Amino acid sequence: MKGIKLTSTILLSKIIIKGLRMIKRGGTSLPGKIANKLCPGILKDIASNFYIIMVTGTNGKTTTSRIIEQILKETGTSYIANRSGANLLSGITTTFLQSVNLHGRSSVSTALIEIDEAAFKAVTVFLEPDILVVTNFFRDQLDRYGELYSTLKDVAAGISKTRKTRLILNADDSLCVSLARDSQKSVIYYGFAPEAYLDAKASENADASYCLYCQTKYTYTNKVYGHLGGFACPGCGYRKPDCHVVCTQVEAITGSHSVIRFTVDDGLLPSCDGRNAYTAKINLPGLYNIYNSLAAISCGVSLGISMDKILYALASFENGFGRMETIKARDRELKVILVKNPAGFNQVLDYLVTDEQTMRLAFAINDNLADGTDVSWLWDVNFEKLSAAAERIDGLFVSGIRAEDMALRLKYAGLDTKKIELIKDYGALIEKGLSSMKEGETFYLLPTYTALLDMRKFLKKKFNLKEFWQ
Amino acid sequence: MYELTLCHLYPDLLNLYGDRGNIIALRRRAQWRGIRMHVVPVTLGDAFQAQNYNIVFLGGGQSYEQEIIQKDLISQKGNEIKEAIEAGRVFICICGGYQLMGKFYRTAEGRDVQFLDALNLWTVEGEDRMIGNLLFECDFLKDGGGDHRIIGFENHAGRTYLGKGITPLGKVIAGFGNNGEDGFEGARYKNVFCSYSHGSLLPKNPRLTDYLLLTALQEKYKDIETLSPLDDCLENKAHDTMIKRVSG
Numbered sequence: 094m095k096g097i098k099l100t101s102t103i104l105l106s107k108i109i110i111k112g113l114r115m116i117k118r119g120g121t122s123l124p125g126k127i128a129n130k131l132c133p134g135i136l137k138d139i140a141s142n143f144y145i146i147m148v149t150g151t152n153g154k155t156t157t158s159r160i161i162e163q164i165l166k167e168t169g170t171s172y173i174a175n176r177s178g179a180n181l182l183s184g185i186t187t188t189f190l191q192s193v194n195l196h197g198r199s200s201v202s203t204a205l206i207e208i209d210e211a212a213f214k215a216v217t218v219f220l221e222p223d224i225l226v227v228t229n230f231f232r233d234q235l236d237r238y239g240e241l242y243s244t245l246k247d248v249a250a251g252i253s254k255t256r257k258t259r260l261i262l263n264a265d266d267s268l269c270v271s272l273a274r275d276s277q278k279s280v281i282y283y284g285f286a287p288e289a290y291l292d293a294k295a296s297e298n299a300d301a302s303y304c305l306y307c308q309t310k311y312t313y314t315n316k317v318y319g320h321l322g323g324f325a326c327p328g329c330g331y332r333k334p335d336c337h338v339v340c341t342q343v344e345a346i347t348g349s350h351s352v353i354r355f356t357v358d359d360g361l362l363p364s365c366d367g368r369n370a371y372t373a374k375i376n377l378p379g380l381y382n383i384y385n386s387l388a389a390i391s392c393g394v395s396l397g398i399s400m401d402k403i404l405y406a407l408a409s410f411e412n413g414f415g416r417m418e419t420i421k422a423r424d425r426e427l428k429v430i431l432v433k434n435p436a437g438f439n440q441v442l443d444y445l446v447t448d449e450q451t452m453r454l455a456f457a458i459n460d461n462l463a464d465g466t467d468v469s470w471l472w473d474v475n476f477e478k479l480s481a482a483a484e485r486i487d488g489l490f491v492s493g494i495r496a497e498d499m500a501l502r503l504k505y506a507g508l509d510t511k512k513i514e515l516i517k518d519y520g521a522l523i524e525k526g527l528s529s530m531k532e533g534e535t536f537y538l539l540p541t542y543t544a545l546l547d548m549r550k551f552l553k554k555k556f557n558l559k560e561f562w563q
Numbered sequence: 564m565y566e567l568t569l570c571h572l573y574p575d576l577l578n579l580y581g582d583r584g585n586i587i588a589l590r591r592r593a594q595w596r597g598i599r600m601h602v603v604p605v606t607l608g609d610a611f612q613a614q615n616y617n618i619v620f621l622g623g624g625q626s627y628e629q630e631i632i633q634k635d636l637i638s639q640k641g642n643e644i645k646e647a648i649e650a651g652r653v654f655i656c657i658c659g660g661y662q663l664m665g666k667f668y669r670t671a672e673g674r675d676v677q678f679l680d681a682l683n684l685w686t687v688e689g690e691d692r693m694i695g696n697l698l699f700e701c702d703f704l705k706d707g708g709g710d711h712r713i714i715g716f717e718n719h720a721g722r723t724y725l726g727k728g729i730t731p732l733g734k735v736i737a738g739f740g741n742n743g744e745d746g747f748e749g750a751r752y753k754n755v756f757c758s759y760s761h762g763s764l765l766p767k768n769p770r771l772t773d774y775l776l777l778t779a780l781q782e783k784y785k786d787i788e789t790l791s792p793l794d795d796c797l798e799n800k801a802h803d804t805m806i807k808r809v810s811g
Contacts, residue, residue: 232579240625240626240627241625242625242626242627299575299578302575302576303576303628303631308630308631310607466694466695466696466716467580467694467716467718467761467762468716468762469580469581469584469716469761469762469763470580470581471581471584472581472582472583472584472587472763472766473578473580473581473583473584497797497800497801497804497805498767498801498805500797500800500801501766501767501797501798501800501801502584502766504797505584505587505588505591505766507591510797513797
């Protein structure tokens with residue numbers, strides 16, 4: 094009986110997926126939603142034969158997943174993977190449904206799953222990851238996720254339900270590290286050595302200044318950004334653990350890439366080739382992408398993948414779907430960077446300030462459910478930083494449902510209000526932004542999630558981009 | 564040159580939902596008029612000397628952070644804060660900071676957590692969070708015509724009730740306000756202004772911001788009667804756009 098129900102549910106879901114594609118809808122969530130209704134627990138049945146790599150955390154899940162994907166590609170492993178817009182139970186179910194045959198079996202054995210941190214606990218009822226990467230915890234849309242500490246507790250509760258899961262954790266994040274302290278799992282830690290990056294700008298530690306266990310203020314041997322760094326609690330001794338994968342030196346950090354030196358704990362390397370120190374070119378700008386890369390390196394070595402392949406993947410990685418996605422428009426460049434919370438946005442601004450070229454900026458702020466309905470967080474972003482680069486900003490656009498709020502934020506950040514232009518229509522915005530640009534200039538689009546989805550429709554038409562579910 | 568000093572209480576703990584936007588707004592609007600504003604952070608273990616400050620700002624925090632400061636607030640700073648309030652000092656308290664000024668917070672389990680007891684009001688934890696845009700009107704902003712409506716965003720599980728001697732800050736037009744029952748939002752006692760509204764509250768509501776600035780200035784300087792007008796084109800646009808949306 095169960096077999097028939099399973100088969101008919103899979104069949105129906107596959108028809109729906111096909112139908113949605115034909116009418117040019119992504120169809121990433123709906124089939125999974127229906128399948129879960131018709132056949133509760135279906136995910137458990139269809140995912141049980143997979144080796145599952147899961148990535149969660151507030152920021153960097155998508156990029157980290159994509160780098161891991163690139164590493165898997167280098168090794169020729171066949172895998173299935175979901176996309177960021179499909180990182181809740183229904184989307185994840187759809188991803189597995191697409192891969193299995195009518196008996197619920199698949200010819201592919203590896204699944205790379207990005208999962209929303211708020212959905213993690215619920216999904217672990219059906220899926221047990223073999224590897225779980227947790228990138229970091231920062232405050233995020235609080236109207237949707239609730240308080241940061243409840244998200245953290247939920248992820249910990251999800252982990253406690255698993256048996257075989259191996260954790261890969263950011264050792265510089267006191268919130269992340271607590272996940273291992275509160276469980277007895279095997280852990281790989283990654284982080285920055287204290288001397289690796291000495292140019293850290295003073296940034297606000299708004300999320301975790303005080304010890305999670307005894308409420309004493311942490312001291313830091315080094316800070317990278319936000320609350321990330323070499324934390325230690327003078328009260329109870331809770332501190333950053335020793336790392337297995339360590340960035341020992343940030344050699345270069347430019348507008349397009351970074352070069353780092355890093356070491357890997359001997360015990361993690363499959364066959365000792367006589368060295369454990371490496372140099373990597375990371376084909377992504379921004380300090381936060383060094384963390385994402387360290388997470389992906391940790392995942393790669395724990396899968397037993399050779400370092401050559403990992404390094405090649407890092408150097409050749411190309412980003413997509415709003416994560417520093419680059420679109421060439423004749424001799425001009427347009428870059429799309431998703432913004433969703435203060436920590437991520439501040440990192441993007443740091444990156445923009447390091448770019449020495451002239452630039453145009455467009456902020457598209459929406460307040461739909463998926464963006465967070467409260468835009469107060471814009472006031473937690475340090476737009477004041479932009480005044481340092483004001484002479485290189487040759488156009489400043491605001492758009493989206495909350496364009497007016499964004500304009501106001503820029504005014505109070507001290508930017509010239511005469512430069513701020515409000516254009517609600519994305520088509521017009523992109524046209525205007527690309528018009529009469531100087532050579533070598535970059536037009537940055539910084540949308541929130543639903544603004545990105547809408548904006549991409551225009552970009553797709555204009556530049557022939559891939560559908561985002563491909 | 565006029566000068567004001569703003570004390571930001573527990574900036575490393577009470578800093579939710581863009582609370583610092585309120586400080587940015589006060590500081591800029593003072594600066595644009597040639598008034599210097601110093602911002603002094605005061606946190607756990609620091610002494611709070613009321614006579615040093617003209618405005619005291621207390622923002623919202625997550626439950627975890629509010630727990631950390633509770634003892635320090637009551638035993639280290641409580642008396643000074645109460646005296647400053649009676650002396651007419653300007654206080655701006657948002658969300659969690661608002662609740663902390665009251666007598667107690669009754670948790671869902673029925674346990675009473677003692678708060679500062681500087682104002683005769685109290686908060687009872689409710690089942691559902693009250694989340695969404697909040698529109699209310701303030702009578703004290705009616706003078707001289709103009710818009711006396713305030714737009715913000717609320718997100719709280721606590722229901723706050725006002726006791727004798729405390730007046731609400733405003734009347735709710737859309738949203739929940741203090742408790743979702745009596746139609747009022749926020750609290751006012753002497754020059755203490757409390758609200759559940761984030762947004763941030765002050766940037767989009769320049770009339771309220773200026774009212775607070777002027778009140779603080781008049782506390783310190785006897786010769787100041789009005790503030791010079793500013794170009795509030797962007798402020799009003801953000802204010803009006805949201806009000807239009809919220810009131811449908």
